[in-house]
Amino acid sequence: MTSRNNDFSVDQFNRRQVLTAAAAAGAGALAGGLPFAVRAATPPTLVTSIRSLSNPYHAVWKIGADAFAKAIGMPNVTLVTEANSEKGISDIKAMIAKTGSNMVLSVDPNNTPDARPIVEACFKAKVYVVTWWNKPADLHPWDFDPYYISHIEFDGVTNGAYISDQLFKAMGDEGGFVAVGGILSDSAAIDRRKGLMAELKKHPKIELLDFQTGDWQSQKAFDITSSWLTRFGDKIKGVWAANDSMGTGVLEALRAQGLAGKVPVVGIDGIPAAVQAVKAGEFVCTTTSDPYWQGGIGLSIPLQALQGKFDPAKEQKLHREFNAQTVKVTRDNVADYIKNNVDSHPNIDWNNLWDRVASPIVYD
């Protein structure tokens, strides 16, 4: 921070710049100049940065983060980007300044390119950070040792293939089905569709009647399904949805025409309505990345690094960049899932940092 002083050449000085420089120098002195022992006396702030609280996924994420913070008795803050990259990045920088770098960060960057400035700011301020979902392919945790600990995603291809397999089994491995995908340019939508197509090749008696996009929205999926029922009628033996929001829209359109429970539906995300539909026998399955776990573990990993419990630089590469396991909800385990995850919150061992590591991230 103090290095900013060097950027001012003499002729550019005016009153505001002098004051800014003085403030920056003062903040720098407070943050960096004081002995480490004094700083460590106050517990670090656990910071989570996510898109918004108006979607169920990130709402549960925050509940998980809050639960973890409460369990260990440390202050935590949730920042929301509201889908605004500038806001997301500057809020994090402001937080670093406010806490004097005495914080850890778990961030779901609003957009892929955002990860770089966030990670660089953390590295410079010596803040341990974990990123989720979005980062450029050439940005790697081991290039920012030890502060950029891990980048975690969930493999959409595997997920898309898994629910396809479940759907095809429920259809008796033959007949036609329709599929409704997410926003075409969305990477999660592309991956899930890729998984569907790969699985489809393994089942020659299954026919994909049509693929449409519902832009992740319930209502669109509802309308598309209504039209599909006209076009294909009884030929539709199953519906594949790239997320549960659309899946439940599909289900309600089927229900309107007396087909709920007769035509199996699959989705991804594990939203409560879909879980209940699995229980009712209307959905075959749904999978979830378990945002409750993401909220807690995303803070636990950098906190343990800050507390010196492990050295990120010495961790194996698979722990630095990986796809995590998803939780699968099927007819077999739905009763337990509802008991542990819907009616209450699961008892997760937050010290078990790496038990959900599934596979390395592959770039293509």
Add this chain to the structure above:
Amino acid sequence: MALASQSAPPEAGADSQVRTPRTKHSRAPGGGGSVWRARLLEFGPLLVLIALCLCLGALNPSFFSFRNLVWGLANSAAIPLILAMGATFIILMGSIDLSVEGVLSVGATIVVLLCINDSNANNFGWWGPLLAIAACTALGFLNGFVHVVLRIPSFMATLGLWFVGLGIGTVALGGSAVRVLDPHIRALAFERVLAFPLPVWFAAAAFLFALFLERRTRFGRYVYAIGGGEDIAELSGVPVKRTRILAFTLAGFFTGLAAVLAVAQLGQANTTIADGRMFMTVTAVVVGGTALTGGWGGVGNSLVGVLIVQVLANGMVLLGVSPYVHEAVQGLMIIAAVALSIRRGGSLMIK
């Protein structure tokens, strides 16, 4: 359409501005050809709709099947039509309402949280939907009040309320999706009368109500007067402020009705329940031939507009058009509709 025969010839209509909306044809340029041109402008959207239906019917006969007409078209068009009814009056005044999604999500939130649901123990029965409609109407009033009394352009006032609405929904629902379990609410979407599900009847009622307001009340006349020229309307003694507030309140009411039906249809409410509604509503109104500049068009146009948008969406699925093409087609449709409907000769500037 019924009134069209009563309207004065376009050339004479310029002076009797408030009598009938059709007099706005007089803005069309040219001499003898202007009557035909005006007729084309008036019925253009309807011709487009008929042509679309015939094409789709020829390409896929199941388009005209009873199942498709009921579920693929009528039922899907119900909520967009109700929303378009409110938006029509506002656009006729030359204003815009961007708050649809926020207001709708507030309405949906109220229905879901007051009726039997999987989040709390409330069971207020029919008070749920009634209060939801009342709350949306109040938000509509607030839109008009902020716009008129605080003198903020409708664009900004309603933009603000859009986010206020989303915020209220987010706080009340805690960001999650809450399912409605009240069988009476679900029945609103699934109960059938004469083979058509209830939402279709609600939409028909909303249309007739809006048509009555447009054709048979002072309010309807005032809206056209304001859209045609606010300063002249004001000088002529039209209660501009009251009419404006009333139009926004009315839009709130229709949005509330749409919110109840949306919850009934989807069986759940979340903050994003209304995503994409605002764009679709404005698209439908404009495609129907109502001018964004105000003063020309009407709820009949909006009915045609909503049907065009729905037929196109339905038709693209029926024909199996690649999803990559869908949005492009929608965009082209808007440009074509505006190009057809705008009376460029009348204005000095194309912004």
